Amino acid sequence: xxxxxxxxxxxxxxxxxxxxxxxxxxxxxxxxxxxxxxxxxxxxxxxxxxxxxxxxxxxxxxxxxxxxxxxxxxxxxxxxxxxxxxxxxxxxxxxxxxxxxxxxxxxxxxxxxxxxxxxxxxxxxxxxxxxxxxxxxxxxxxxxxxxxxxxxxxxxxxxxxxxxxxxxxxxxxxxxxxxxxxxxxxxxxxxxxxxxxxxxxxxxxxxxxxxxxxxxxxxxxxxxxxxxxxxxxxxxxxxxxxxxxxxxxxxxxxxxxxxxxxxxxxxxxxxxxxxxxxxxxxxxxxxxxxxxxxxxxxxxxxxxxxxxxxxxxxxxxxxxxxxxxxxxxxxxxxxxxxxxxxxxxxxxxxxxxxxxxxxxxxxxxxxxxxxxxxxxxxxxxxxxxxxxxxxxxxxxxxxxxxxxxxxxxxxxxxxxxxxxxxxxxxxxxxxxxxxxxxxxxxxxxxxxxxxxxxxx
Ligand code: ATP
Ligand code: MG
Numbered sequence: 001x002x003x004x005x006x007x008x009x010x011x012x013x014x015x016x017x018x019x020x021x022x023x024x025x026x027x028x029x030x031x032x033x034x035x036x037x038x039x040x041x042x043x044x045x046x047x048x049x050x051x052x053x054x055x056x057x058x059x060x061x062x063x064x065x066x067x068x069x070x071x072x073x074x075x076x077x078x079x080x081x082x083x084x085x086x087x088x089x090x091x092x093x094x095x096x097x098x099x100x101x102x103x104x105x106x107x108x109x110x111x112x113x114x115x116x117x118x119x120x121x122x123x124x125x126x127x128x129x130x131x132x133x134x135x136x137x138x139x140x141x142x143x144x145x146x147x148x149x150x151x152x153x154x155x156x157x158x159x160x161x162x163x164x165x166x167x168x169x170x171x172x173x174x175x176x177x178x179x180x181x182x183x184x185x186x187x188x189x190x191x192x193x194x195x196x197x198x199x200x201x202x203x204x205x206x207x208x209x210x211x212x213x214x215x216x217x218x219x220x221x222x223x224x225x226x227x228x229x230x231x232x233x234x235x236x237x238x239x240x241x242x243x244x245x246x247x248x249x250x251x252x253x254x255x256x257x258x259x260x261x262x263x264x265x266x267x268x269x270x271x272x273x274x275x276x277x278x279x280x281x282x283x284x285x286x287x288x289x290x291x292x293x294x295x296x297x298x299x300x301x302x303x304x305x306x307x308x309x310x311x312x313x314x315x316x317x318x319x320x321x322x323x324x325x326x327x328x329x330x331x332x333x334x335x336x337x338x339x340x341x342x343x344x345x346x347x348x349x350x351x352x353x354x355x356x357x358x359x360x361x362x363x364x365x366x367x368x369x370x371x372x373x374x375x376x377x378x379x380x381x382x383x384x385x386x387x388x389x390x391x392x393x394x395x396x397x398x399x400x401x402x403x404x405x406x407x408x409x410x411x412x413x414x415x416x417x418x419x420x421x422x423x424x425x426x427x428x429x430x431x432x433x434x435x436x437x438x439x440x441x442x443x444x445x446x447x448x449x450x451x452x453x454x455x456x
Contacts, residue, residue: 030067045118062173189355225348228389286326
């Protein structure tokens with residue numbers, strides 16, 4: 001009787017946990033990106049553009065490192081589980097090979113020709129190494145000139161200092177975002193914000209000819225609002241919708257790991273953005289990097305801020321097509337000078353009833369749920385002051401209840417015998433998942449908006 005119970009159990013869990021899917025996609029994304037970078041590296045390597053190749057190998061490597069850190073909840077994923085294993089195995093193999101190749105290239109003097117021919121790390125299966133460069137060119141890829149299409153500066157450009165090279169690597173590896181990402185349609189509601197981003201960022205990047213003079217777009221933009229309502233999501237969607245190079249800065253890439261040289265990184269960042277324009281520089285949690293200056297503040301972070309302001313003024317007054325976008329849920333803590341430069345400030349509010357309905361629909365699509373239209377309406381009404389991420393948590397909680405009530409029997413119940421979640425589950429879930437944003441906080445946002453927000 002237990003035959004097949006393993007697989008039915010796993011599909012039950014798979015249905016119950018939407019979170020699994022997200023991580024899976026992310027892992028696949030990193031896998032594919034690493035592959036892409038390594039294939040490009042191989043081509044450069046074959047052509048003998050060693051510096052370029054090196055950069056791409058390093059980039060591939062950092063993508064792999066990050067990719068291998070992604071955890072996929074692997075409790076009985078069935079088919080998906082095998083994919084996960086295969087992607088991880090690929091990345092592990094590539095990592096080993098890339099490290100080896102990087103070492104080879106590093107050991108060889110820049111002019112020496114005694115380096116072994118490169119191997120295509122992606123397609124190679126521990127083949128015996130050929131002594132001479134193969135003349136067969138790598139498969140050309142049908143790849144649009146999307147973000148990063150022009151990542152490397154032309155070969156033969158002025159030899160950059162070692163320091164500069166290193167900073168470039170950091171930015172290309174950690175900051176330049178080529179992730180296949182969220183699309184507009186994945187974001188519920190927020191029509192106003194989408195419209196504003198369309199006008200300020202997407203169209204100007206596509207039609208620079210139209211957006212000049214009086215129509216010149218704002219160069220600085222702030223997305224602010226209570227946590228969990230899609231600020232980061234919007235920026236990610238922007239990265240895939242705008243045909244612009246997308247630099248994604250987080251507090252960690254600038255401060256903790258690179259503190260002391262963060263300001264150099266900022267300089268290099270704007271320089272690269274100018275080389276790869278049109279470009280978007282997105283700074284998430286901008287308050288933590290560019291907060292109000294205080295007396296006891298660290299010297300390094302003061303320098304970072306100053307450098308940022310200098311670079312930003314260069315952008316605001318220059319002809320480069322660069323937009324700086326910040327996101328924060330603590331706009332009050334933003335440095336005055338920074339706030340002034342982010343001239344358009346768009347409030348990302350708590351979801352209104354229509355948005356909540358759309359979000360619930362999105363979250364429940366494809367899930368076994370028995371909810372009447374009236375149930376959904378009651379739920380929409382009951383979730384006043386729930387943020388987008390609160391709603392997601394609510395649905396996850398409701399989804400797990402039918403599984404939880406099975407107790408130990410869960411291991412032998414066929415997937416189709418698990419009852420769909422119903423209105424009662426949501427009633428229960430509403431008790432444990434409470435709104436995470438207080439009315440107090442909302443009042444503070446309203447006040448800030450009245451004082452500094454852009455209304456248009
Ligand atoms: P924070 O200020 O804490 O950084 P945020 O505004 O950046 O929050 P996100 O990370 O963008 O919030 O959203 C959190 C999660 O909530 C998303 O991953 C998504 O699952 C869900 N979510 C929030 N708003 C929306 C929306 N409008 N459409 C779809 N999903 C949403
Ligand atoms: Mg965020």
